[in-house]
Amino acid sequence: MGFLVAALVLVGALVVVDLVLTLGVVRRLREHSALISQALESGDRVADFMLPTGTRLPELRATTVDGAPVPEQGPLLVGFFSPTCRACVERLPGFVDYARAFDGRVLGVAVGAHEDVEDIVARLRPVAEVAVEPAEGPLATALRVRGMPAMAVVDADGVIVGSGYELVALPKLSTV
Incomplete structure (x- = not known):
């Protein structure tokens, strides 16, 4: 007991x-x-996921999955996406739609190991030149990416005209 x-x-x-x-x-x-x-x-704390509006595009040294150098001249739309980021997976379809309507070159960066980013690469390839790199790779370092998703639009003069973690941070397509 x-x-x-x-x-x-x-x-x-x-x-x-x-x-x-x-x-x-x-x-x-x-x-x-x-x-x-x-x-x-x-908006202040999360707006700086990458280089802010008004910053000149730095030199980008990387190659796409097709072996070509990544685009460095505007107009340019850039987006960073990771398969381990839920927000990236949610915002990727909107980015693809924006890229389809964008009048310029598009660079999609899949962040992670090649075998982990196959789905992102497949979804970006029809609308973008795609690069794959690890976290803190050369593109992320050059553009000071601190979180994902990170997106930016660069004008013809090489100046970032909009950047952030959501599409609303990017300029309306008619003003690009």
């Missing part, structure tokens, strides 16, 4: 500890949700 009481007390104590830990996790998730919402509303 004493063994049964001890087991019940132990199980009860474990339940209380689990409840306290669960409440702590819920509290932290609420704090993080509030911080993420605040960052998305302000």
